[in-house]
Amino acid sequence: MSGDIRLSDEGGVATRLLSALASLVEQVKPGTFALIGGLAVMTRLTTVHRVTDDIDAVSEQLGDDPSDIAVVLGEDGVAAVRRLVRGVKVDHIDVGKVPASKISSLELPTNEWDRAFVLAHRWGLDSATPVVINAVETELVVATVTCPAASPASLVAMKLQSAPRRPRTRIDKAANDYLDLHRLLSSSDLGFEIARDLTSDAPHDLGEWAIERIRLDFIERADDMARAIRRGGSMEELSADEIASTGVAFLGRIEQPDVSTN
Numbered sequence: 001m002s003g004d005i006r007l008s009d010e011g012g013v014a015t016r017l018l019s020a021l022a023s024l025v026e027q028v029k030p031g032t033f034a035l036i037g038g039l040a041v042m043t044r045l046t047t048v049h050r051v052t053d054d055i056d057a058v059s060e061q062l063g064d065d066p067s068d069i070a071v072v073l074g075e076d077g078v079a080a081v082r083r084l085v086r087g088v089k090v091d092h093i094d095v096g097k098v099p100a101s102k103i104s105s106l107e108l109p110t111n112e113w114d115r116a117f118v119l120a121h122r123w124g125l126d127s128a129t130p131v132v133i134n135a136v137e138t139e140l141v142v143a144t145v146t147c148p149a150a151s152p153a154s155l156v157a158m159k160l161q162s163a164p165r166r167p168r169t170r171i172d173k174a175a176n177d178y179l180d181l182h183r184l185l186s187s188s189d190l191g192f193e194i195a196r197d198l199t200s201d202a203p204h205d206l207g208e209w210a211i212e213r214i215r216l217d218f219i220e221r222a223d224d225m226a227r228a229i230r231r232g233g234s235m236e237e238l239s240a241d242e243i244a245s246t247g248v249a250f251l252g253r254i255e256q257p258d259v260s261t262n
Helices: 010-027 037-045 068-072 112-126 152-165 168-186 191-200 206-220 222-231 240-255
Strands: 004-008 033-036 055-060 081-084 088-095 129-137 140-149
Touching (some): 004 010, 010 068, 010 088, 010 129, 010 140, 033 037, 037 055, 037 129, 037 152, 055 068, 055 112, 088 112, 152 168, 168 206, 191 240, 206 240
Parallel strands (some): 004 129, 055 088
Antiparallel strands (some): 081 088, 129 140
16 A cells, blocks of 8 residues: 545545545446546645645546446546536546557557657556545544555656646646646655656656656756746745756656666
């Protein structure tokens, strides 16, 4: 079991969130869905660094049949957004049945961003392990759920492709993506694990692509990232120097030959 996060249940938001998540865990076939997005990032970090009140998940779709999550949500289409349990929004991305490492290169998109999207999200399902999430009110646990969550490295890959492609109307989402990335890559507990997985476990060329994106976004374009976070209205602001420092330190971990043993 990995990851154990305590969410403050102010206004009952955390309890509603966990009720919705528990419903998915109970009704969706094991191994066919995984938590992604901000909540997954926070469980991996075991700390809350921003507000979240919805659920993002990746779900396996077999052929033309709807994914289990789509069935639970009563959807007619694929990857739609609905309300589930006490008004909690669930946003899911459906992936194919083939593990990312076994997808034929001929079947992958030629566009680098679309290719990264497909590989990162399927890898998120492939790499998922259980995490524990608790809702806490005045130090008392009022709700708890155990669910699969994508690995830290796959979350990094997902957010590296999503952040730059957010429309201007969702600059707040881009800011959250960048904040999540900064927290993951600067984590003393997760940094070496992420570096190891990107270099040894990432499917196809996703690891190399992610490492290059980190170099570009965190070092060459640190000013742009800092500006995007500021414009997104985040309560936490990062300077370009802080962002560049995180990029340099993380790439230093990539270059260490014994990264897998740390």
